Amino acid sequence: MTLLMPPPDQASLDGREALVAALTRLLPAGAVISNRTALGAYECDGLTAYTEKPLAVVLPQTTAEVAAILALCSARGVKVVPRGAGTSLSGGALPLADGIVMAMARFNRILEVDLANRCIVAQPGVTNLALSQAVAADGLFYGPDPSSQIACTIGGNVAENSGGVHCLKYGLTTNNLLGAELVLMDGTVVRLGGKTLDGAGGYDLLGLITGSEGLLGVVTEVTVRVLPKPQAAGALLIGFADIAAAGACVAAVIRAGIVPGGMEMMDRAAIHAAEAYCAPGYPLDVAALLIVVLDGPDSEVPELMAAVSAIARAAGAVSLQETRDDRRRLAFWAGRKAAFSAVGRLSPDYLCMDGTIPRRRLAEILTTISALSATHDLRCVNVFHAGDGNLHPLILYDANVPGELDRAEAFGADILRACVAVGGVLSGEHGIGVEKRDLMDTMFDATDLAIQQRVKCAFDPAGRLNPGKVFPTLHRCAELGRLHVHGGKLRFPDLPRF
Amino acid sequence: MVPTTEAQLSDAVAAAAAGGHRCHVTGRATKTGYGRPVEADAILDLSGLSGIRDYQPDELVVRLGPGTPLAELEAALAEHGQCLAFEPPDLGPLYGEAAGQGSIGGAIACNLSGPRRPRFGAARDHLLGFAAVSGRGELFKAGGQVVKNVSGYDLPKLLAGSFGTLGCLAEVTLRVAGRPAGEATLVVGGCDEIRAVDLLNRLAGGPLEPTGLAYLPAVVAVHAPHPLTASAAVMRFEGPPGSVAARLLHLQAELAGEGALETLEGPASAELWAALRDVASLLPGGARQIWRVVLPPAAGGRVAAALDAALPGCQWLLDWGGGLLWLAIPPKPGAAAELVRAVAGRHGGRATLMRAALELRRTVPVFEPEEPALDALSLRVKRAFDPQGVLNPGRLRAEW
Ligand SMILES: Cc1cc2nc3c(=O)[nH]c(=O)nc-3n(C[C@H](O)[C@H](O)[C@H](O)COP(=O)(O)OP(=O)(O)OC[C@H]3O[C@@H](n4cnc5c(N)ncnc54)[C@H](O)[C@@H]3O)c2cc1C
Numbered sequence: 001m002t003l004l005m006p007p008p009d010q011a012s013l014d015g016r017e018a019l020v021a022a023l024t025r026l027l028p029a030g031a032v033i034s035n036r037t038a039l040g041a042y043e044c045d046g047l048t049a050y051t052e053k054p055l056a057v058v059l060p061q062t063t064a065e066v067a068a069i070l071a072l073c074s075a076r077g078v079k080v081v082p083r084g085a086g087t088s089l090s091g092g093a094l095p096l097a098d099g100i101v102m103a104m105a106r107f108n109r110i111l112e113v114d115l116a117n118r119c120i121v122a123q124p125g126v127t128n129l130a131l132s133q134a135v136a137a138d139g140l141f142y143g144p145d146p147s148s149q150i151a152c153t154i155g156g157n158v159a160e161n162s163g164g165v166h167c168l169k170y171g172l173t174t175n176n177l178l179g180a181e182l183v184l185m186d187g188t189v190v191r192l193g194g195k196t197l198d199g200a201g202g203y204d205l206l207g208l209i210t211g212s213e214g215l216l217g218v219v220t221e222v223t224v225r226v227l228p229k230p231q232a233a234g235a236l237l238i239g240f241a242d243i244a245a246a247g248a249c250v251a252a253v254i255r256a257g258i259v260p261g262g263m264e265m266m267d268r269a270a271i272h273a274a275e276a277y278c279a280p281g282y283p284l285d286v287a288a289l290l291i292v293v294l295d296g297p298d299s300e301v302p303e304l305m306a307a308v309s310a311i312a313r314a315a316g317a318v319s320l321q322e323t324r325d326d327r328r329r330l331a332f333w334a335g336r337k338a339a340f341s342a343v344g345r346l347s348p349d350y351l352c353m354d355g356t357i358p359r360r361r362l363a364e365i366l367t368t369i370s371a372l373s374a375t376h377d378l379r380c381v382n383v384f385h386a387g388d389g390n391l392h393p394l395i396l397y398d399a400n401v402p403g404e405l406d407r408a409e410a411f412g413a414d415i416l417r418a419c420v421a422v423g424g425v426l427s428g429e430h431g432i433g434v435e436k437r438d439l440m441d442t443m444f445d446a447t448d449l450a451i452q453q454r455v456k457c458a459f460d461p462a463g464r465l466n467p468g469k470v471f472p473t474l475h476r477c478a479e480l481g482r483l484h485v486h487g488g489k490l491r492f493p494d495l496p497r498f
Numbered sequence: 499m500v501p502t503t504e505a506q507l508s509d510a511v512a513a514a515a516a517g518g519h520r521c522h523v524t525g526r527a528t529k530t531g532y533g534r535p536v537e538a539d540a541i542l543d544l545s546g547l548s549g550i551r552d553y554q555p556d557e558l559v560v561r562l563g564p565g566t567p568l569a570e571l572e573a574a575l576a577e578h579g580q581c582l583a584f585e586p587p588d589l590g591p592l593y594g595e596a597a598g599q600g601s602i603g604g605a606i607a608c609n610l611s612g613p614r615r616p617r618f619g620a621a622r623d624h625l626l627g628f629a630a631v632s633g634r635g636e637l638f639k640a641g642g643q644v645v646k647n648v649s650g651y652d653l654p655k656l657l658a659g660s661f662g663t664l665g666c667l668a669e670v671t672l673r674v675a676g677r678p679a680g681e682a683t684l685v686v687g688g689c690d691e692i693r694a695v696d697l698l699n700r701l702a703g704g705p706l707e708p709t710g711l712a713y714l715p716a717v718v719a720v721h722a723p724h725p726l727t728a729s730a731a732v733m734r735f736e737g738p739p740g741s742v743a744a745r746l747l748h749l750q751a752e753l754a755g756e757g758a759l760e761t762l763e764g765p766a767s768a769e770l771w772a773a774l775r776d777v778a779s780l781l782p783g784g785a786r787q788i789w790r791v792v793l794p795p796a797a798g799g800r801v802a803a804a805l806d807a808a809l810p811g812c813q814w815l816l817d818w819g820g821g822l823l824w825l826a827i828p829p830k831p832g833a834a835a836e837l838v839r840a841v842a843g844r845h846g847g848r849a850t851l852m853r854a855a856l857e858l859r860r861t862v863p864v865f866e867p868e869e870p871a872l873d874a875l876s877l878r879v880k881r882a883f884d885p886q887g888v889l890n891p892g893r894l895r896a897e898w
Contacts, residue, residue: 116796118703140703161648174652175623190872195794197821198609198620198659200848201533201865201894203876207622207655211648231705255556257579257676297706299744300737356644358557388646428646436649443649444639451638451883452651458878470650481885 084156090433124155512635564603585612609659633884
């Protein structure tokens with residue numbers, strides 16, 4: 001399927017050389033990339049199905065440089081796509097042919113480790129893992145831990161409101177972000193939050209920009225909370241003969257009010273792939289495997305483990321291993337952590353989906369997915385954050401076989417529609433980007449989307465920052481301002497997409 | 499206007515907008531003293547949008563009308579051994595209203611939270627989705643019904659704490675939590691605020707997972723439901739009873755030299771934290787101005803000491819391990835605002851004038867003033883939802 005993007009602006013394309021010259025004057029040597037070959041390194045993010053070469057890539061190092069670049073691009077009507085490490089799975093950092101990419105790689109310093117207040121002030125290009133490492137010796141860690149944490153940046157995490165396997169207990173990015181510096185498309189710099197919990201009567205713009213996919217401003221500094229490492233941790237590896245029983249077990253743990261540090265599920269294909277890849281010692285004769293991590297005070301973990309193990313037995317577990325040994329627990333995890341790479345070995349390409357559903361509908365949705373797998377004649381492997389109902393079906397395909405990518409995308413879209421149909425959402429943690437953009441109207445009606453786009457207008461009235469992402473249609477802000485409702489329906493001229 | 503359906507609400511706002519009216523939006527009108535005085539010619543009362551519409555205990559999710567009394571929601575959750583983890587305070591009594599009257603919509607609109615805030619978040623962190631009516635009368639929704647969601651902008655975060663100035667909530671979906679099986683509180687008596695805040699932060703940075711860390715000076719501690727005779731650093735633990743007891747025991751041994759130790763079990767502990775959450779019974783009433791100051795937690799002791807010295811006759815207490823200061827000062831118009839904000843600001847804090855006479859709230863910025871660029875951005879956000887300024891004009895800012 002060819003992705004429909006807003007038609008490139010001819011003036012921007014024609015003005016490329018002049019733009020590059022102006023950017024080069026503005027920035028220190030080596031901070032502008034315009035060589036066609038070198039631009040290739042930025043042509044896609046983690047959603048490799050789509051590529052585009054930008055007009056240029058800039059590598060600013062200071063907030064003043066970011067502001068100057070954005071002001072210059074605003075004045076020239078040039079679009080800008082912010083980029084962290086480029087691991088987005090939804091195409092959020094996909095370049096635009098008529099825009100520049102602003103890569104935040106040089107914003108790579110931790111500015112302050114404030115142990116007294118348990119927070120870190122960092123530049124947005126710092127990797128997620130580096131935050132935890134900066135305070136590890138002090139018994140602290142940064143909560144959200146996406147599997148991509150060695151590579152992905154905290155700026156990208158803010159843009160996607162990233163989670164991880166531990167966010168069930170420790171929260172998503174939004175629950176751990178205290179402050180940020182944001183540069184708007186016109187070059188204005190604003191500071192949001194600080195080192196306090198909550199503000200004092202201003203709008204929660206910090207909450208609003210988290211998960212805004214780089215559409216509202218460029219984040220140039222963040223302040224995040226760090227948390228004390230749990231005193232003890234234990235893990236259970238629970239096998240089930242069928243997925244429904246595993247789903248029932250998840251629901252029962254949640255209902256019991258237990259908040260595991262992580263609760264992940266893998267289906268048979270994922271178990272076998274992981275075992276072949278790194279031999280974590282998973283049982284191979286089960287249909288579903290649950291990995292439950294329970295962490296907290298020494299005095300609490302054994303009790304929680306006993307409770308979960310009883311729930312698992314009652315739910316019909318066919319195999320159950322428990323450990324309070326750190327090495328074994330990490331071995332349990334190893335297979336889960338490597339699952340994406342392991343699946344990568346099964347197939348030349350895969351699409352990673354990201355819907356969230358109400359947890360009690362797990363078994364039902366997994367049945368639907370396996371039926372869809374037959375209909376679309378493509379394999380699908382499930383490994384996901386069961387505790388919060390966040391699915392990651394991995395659709396296996398071969399981009400070299402004509403038509404397979406189209407089929408994979410159609411399969412993916414059907415999965416997401418099914419998620420929405422059972423009361424879920426299109427994305428739990430990877431964002432909408434370009435990948436799920438055209439499905440937004442399965443979740444939201446025209447009024448809902450118009451309201452969201454008016455918010456965009458408050459930050460970026462000319463629509464120059466990362467356009468073509470998240471929203472299936474673009475409207476001029478003046479037009480959005482004129483829209484009126486009637487009887488709960490928008491009088492919305494049927495505008496073409498882009 | 500008391501709409502009882504979303505359609506009526508939408509019509510009411512649309513009519514107000516068409517007629518050039520300005521609405522004072524209220525839930526159950528228990529916190530009208532919170533914020534600047536609203537300059538309106540109509541009242542839009544959301545109490546008719548009340549009732550639990552869908553509650554799934556095994557999903558830890560509840561969907562309900564914003565006018566639902568908090569007490570009704572909490573009772574329904576308690577029946578299933580569940581609760582709101584963010585522990586919304588009952589601020590009614592702070593404003594001279596009866597206890598137990600507030601609505602869930604009001605708690606969200608003011609982004610309330612209690613002593614568990616550092617550990618479990620505020621209302622903003624528990625609002626999964628909503629339906630609301632914009633200042634143009636449009637009914638819209640955002641967020642979802644599930645706990646993890648990045649589909650479109652996180653408007654639930656924006657609407658929480660917007661004091662009804664962006665939209666009238668028509669329906670909200672919240673995440674709920676299991677109610678902890680047991681609780682107990684350790685009281686360390688007789689330490690000053692500097693040592694107490696150090697101690698509380700040591701605990702907050704340690705692995706015992708406290709769910710409440712507060713400090714009451716002696717003059718305030720005597721008003722606690724279970725009166726404490728000296729200044730008190732108080733630490734709450736919740737969870738399975740065995741674990742609570744074990745953590746308390748461990749801490750008693752560790753803090754033996756820090757002061758006189760006392761433990762409050764079960765109901766005594768719960769009453770203390772309810773008082774800390776609602777504040778009114780601990781601070782002097784009457785004409786006193788009350789400030790709520792958010793701070794980097796380690797600065798709590800120093801800020802309290804500085805304000806104590808600068809404002810004779812003031813009383814205060816610290817919650818959130820030092821990250822939240824409640825301050826009651828004798829009425830002294832104007833001047834104190836600058837002082838409170840200057841002291842707080844030096845330490846990275848921000849202050850809200852929570853309670854004061856109407857006239858004072860009209861002249862003193864109730865909420866922390868923002869930098870011009872941020873203020874301008876906030877106004878553009880406001881206009882995106884409510885271009886004509888129909889909803890709660892004046893409540894957040896004098897100009898809008
Ligand atoms: C193998 C693998 C595993 C993954 N596992 C997880 C997981 O477990 N959980 C999870 O949540 N995600 C996961 N992801 C997705 C991805 O890593 C996250 O979305 C991550 O936050 C993206 O960060 P990044 O630095 O790579 O950002 P990019 O991909 O470069 O950009 C992502 C978005 O952020 C914007 N952006 C980047 N920096 C800024 C900035 N400074 N200011 C404004 N906007 C900015 C971009 O415009 C874009 O829209 C995974 C990805 C891969 C490839």
